[in-house]
Amino acid sequence: MEQDLILDGLNEMQRLAVTTTEGPIRVIAGAGSGKTRALTNRYAYLVEYLGIEPSNLLCVTFTNKAAQEMRRRVKKLIGGERDTGYISTYHGFCVQVLREDIHHLLYPKNFIILDTEDQKTILREIYEELGLKLNDSKFNRNLKKIADMKVDTGYVEQLMNPNEVIDPAEIEDQDRKILLMYLKKQKRVFGLDFDDLINFTFVLFQRYKKVLAKWQERLHYIQVDEFQDSSSKQFELVKLLSEQHGNLFVVGDPDQTIYEWRGADPKFIVNFEQWFPDCQTIFLNQNYRSTPEILSVGNSLIQQNKLRVEKSMFTEHPSGVKVVHYHGKNEQEEAKWIVERIQTLVKKQGVNYNEIALLYRSNYLSRFIEQELIHSNIEYSIFGGFKFFERKEIKDALAHLRLIAFGDDLSFLRIVNTPKRQIGKKRIEFLKERAEAEGLSLYETLQRYVDHEIFQRTKAREFLEAIEAMKLKREELSVSDLLQDTLQATGYEAYIREDGDQDRLDNLMELQQSVVQYERSIGEDISLEYYLQMLTLYTENDREDQKDSVKLMTIHTAKGLEFPYVFLVGMTESVLPNERSLRDRKEHALEEERRLAYVAVTRAEKELYLTESEGFTGRGQKKYPSRFIFEIEEGLYQRVGVIEEEMEQEAREVIRVARRIQTNSEREAKYEEGDRVEHPVFQIGTVQSVDERKRVYHVYFEEMGVTRPISWNFKKLTKVGADRES
Numbered sequence: 001m002e003q004d005l006i007l008d009g010l011n012e013m014q015r016l017a018v019t020t021t022e023g024p025i026r027v028i029a030g031a032g033s034g035k036t037r038a039l040t041n042r043y044a045y046l047v048e049y050l051g052i053e054p055s056n057l058l059c060v061t062f063t064n065k066a067a068q069e070m071r072r073r074v075k076k077l078i079g080g081e082r083d084t085g086y087i088s089t090y091h092g093f094c095v096q097v098l099r100e101d102i103h104h105l106l107y108p109k110n111f112i113i114l115d116t117e118d119q120k121t122i123l124r125e126i127y128e129e130l131g132l133k134l135n136d137s138k139f140n141r142n143l144k145k146i147a148d149m150k151v152d153t154g155y156v157e158q159l160m161n162p163n164e165v166i167d168p169a170e171i172e173d174q175d176r177k178i179l180l181m182y183l184k185k186q187k188r189v190f191g192l193d194f195d196d197l198i199n200f201t202f203v204l205f206q207r208y209k210k211v212l213a214k215w216q217e218r219l220h221y222i223q224v225d226e227f228q229d230s231s232s233k234q235f236e237l238v239k240l241l242s243e244q245h246g247n248l249f250v251v252g253d254p255d256q257t258i259y260e261w262r263g264a265d266p267k268f269i270v271n272f273e274q275w276f277p278d279c280q281t282i283f284l285n286q287n288y289r290s291t292p293e294i295l296s297v298g299n300s301l302i303q304q305n306k307l308r309v310e311k312s313m314f315t316e317h318p319s320g321v322k323v324v325h326y327h328g329k330n331e332q333e334e335a336k337w338i339v340e341r342i343q344t345l346v347k348k349q350g351v352n353y354n355e356i357a358l359l360y361r362s363n364y365l366s367r368f369i370e371q372e373l374i375h376s377n378i379e380y381s382i383f384g385g386f387k388f389f390e391r392k393e394i395k396d397a398l399a400h401l402r403l404i405a406f407g408d409d410l411s412f413l414r415i416v417n418t419p420k421r422q423i424g425k426k427r428i429e430f431l432k433e434r435a436e437a438e439g440l441s442l443y444e445t446l447q448r449y450v451d452h453e454i455f456q457r458t459k460a461r462e463f464l465e466a467i468e469a470m471k472l473k474r475e476e477l478s479v480s481d482l483l484q485d486t487l488q489a490t491g492y493e494a495y496i497r498e499d500g501d502q503d504r505l506d507n508l509m510e511l512q513q514s515v516v517q518y519e520r521s522i523g524e525d526i527s528l529e530y531y532l533q534m535l536t537l538y539t540e541n542d543r544e545d546q547k548d549s550v551k552l553m554t555i556h557t558a559k560g561l562e563f564p565y566v567f568l569v570g571m572t573e574s575v576l577p578n579e580r581s582l583r584d585r586k587e588h589a590l591e592e593e594r595r596l597a598y599v600a601v602t603r604a605e606k607e608l609y610l611t612e613s614e615g616f617t618g619r620g621q622k623k624y625p626s627r628f629i630f631e632i633e634e635g636l637y638q639r640v641g642v643i644e645e646e647m648e649q650e651a652r653e654v655i656r657v658a659r660r661i662q663t664n665s666e667r668e669a670k671y672e673e674g675d676r677v678e679h680p681v682f683q684i685g686t687v688q689s690v691d692e693r694k695r696v697y698h699v700y701f702e703e704m705g706v707t708r709p710i711s712w713n714f715k716k717l718t719k720v721g722a723d724r725e726s
Ligand SMILES: Nc1ncnc2c1ncn2[C@@H]1O[C@H](COP(=O)(O)OP(=O)(O)OP(=O)(O)O)[C@@H](O)[C@H]1O
Pocket: 009, 010, 011, 014, 029, 030, 031, 032, 033, 034, 035, 036, 037, 038, 253, 256, 287, 288, 289, 559, 560, 561, 562, 602
């Protein structure tokens, strides 16, 4: 019999998922259970077995990359010439809707899409116009506020109004003023940011029922991948679109929800039947990816989560090798061990470099490994980010040191106006002309002409003074101290701090830490020139885009991917789980961090290594093994390296204290909507809503006439009349 590409090779449950086409269907699919295969084959099934046109099928994926991959696989099954237009992300789909119908909202069809960098550019302009210093309110915080204010779609009506947005000049409240100025500016360029794409689509559908009916009519079948990471708006959107034909098929794994921090809500998959009482549920429990050893480690870890749907994954794969936990005495040891292990895999087991992936919680963690990989001549590629020494803030920071050591023009140009010192194009031209004529470097030229009128009202003198002061100090300071002092003296560190981008600040700290470590490893003071030369060699050695290279990426980037050999590195308490997330979002965050660890573990097919080491973090805290390591059932992994008794005790104590602090914070809301409460400063108010995710009450305070978010943990918020009641 002829082979059936679509149905052969599926297991029973996958086949059920593929061939159940009508009505609402939920598939709860564990890691590595062939979700992607089920989705692609179902799409092909609808086209080939039911004769549905791809133009009547919407298939929503989580990333553009996933959409591309799905398209590729679908084309393999249904033939390359077929159109697969509506395989896209939520945002991508909204763009398609808007390109066709946005004119109803009085916007041109060739509107532009604003990415985060564009948003920041708009904000910068606003800051300048308002005469605000960047540190008055930080960028990211502002972007977040703008996003928060856009939760409600009311502003879209304002944007559509030809009489323009309300005049920001009339507004007192600064945040609101910034928002309105932002709206005005984006309207001027007909720009839509990511939040707008979905909001405009909603408003379009709400106001123009005919347009909605057209799209509902068009989309006979809707499939959604990674449904556990859908936000409420995204859920509403597919729900709305499926109202006409009722064929909504969603696939997800609640244990892999890793985007709660940006609005994902697993309740839509967990409680799907609440919205679709007649839905069918299919479980995919068989894991095709990993060895039983790796799967057991994953299961053991994720079982610690309380907020989950119990499902036990199994595999028919033959037994493999035990999972390894490596504990090193310091970061270099950890990096060395990983690299040695990689070399053994390649040389003794015939593994290719590109079968190996190194995963970590945050971007900056790649640095210590990168250095060792370069040192050992192992090619590597970083996915979804820059290589450490290629990041802007790192290049800027090092340019300071280069300028001190060599006074070269390149370094000078890189930093002379960062942070802003009013030394823009015109003044640089001036310097270049003089430098050329007088045979000087740009730095020397600036020294010579700093009193010229063209440099009045600039910060040229302060800049020169800072660099000169550092030149004087360079003999007596170590390179690490020199770096630190320089970044402070020139204001570069403050500039990064004020920009509010925590990743960049973390990277700077990581750089400082890496110099300290380098000095320690050499065991003597090194000269500035020596250090810079060492770095140049490192980076020159470093070639891009090698096919057979080890892959480095964050866990978030690794989602949905699989690799034969996985190293989950930097498994240190406060890194994974990430301390900052825990502080902000408490218990919810801990479970999300655990899910992240679970996602990482379940990427591995054949061998899995969990590594961490002692020492200090970039913030100067002592490092301990992650609590997640202690949570994995003993016996499921083998330990290499020794955790001293004392270290283990301390680690357990640190974890215990962290846990206590966490559980002391409020787990449940004390008040509900309508409760009358009293605040020591804002006085009497009424709870208007309870935000479970952010763990705040929105309270309307009568005297002030405003609504403020008040934390669940705030002990001084009391119920009005509580004394009398008790
Ligand atoms: N019926 C099957 N028979 C053999 N191999 C399968 C089958 N279904 C899936 N696989 C293989 O199992 C692996 C995991 O599949 P897939 O990537 O679709 O899983 P997933 O559910 O999307 O995983 P995750 O959610 O962890 O990212 C793939 O290598 C896939 O080819």
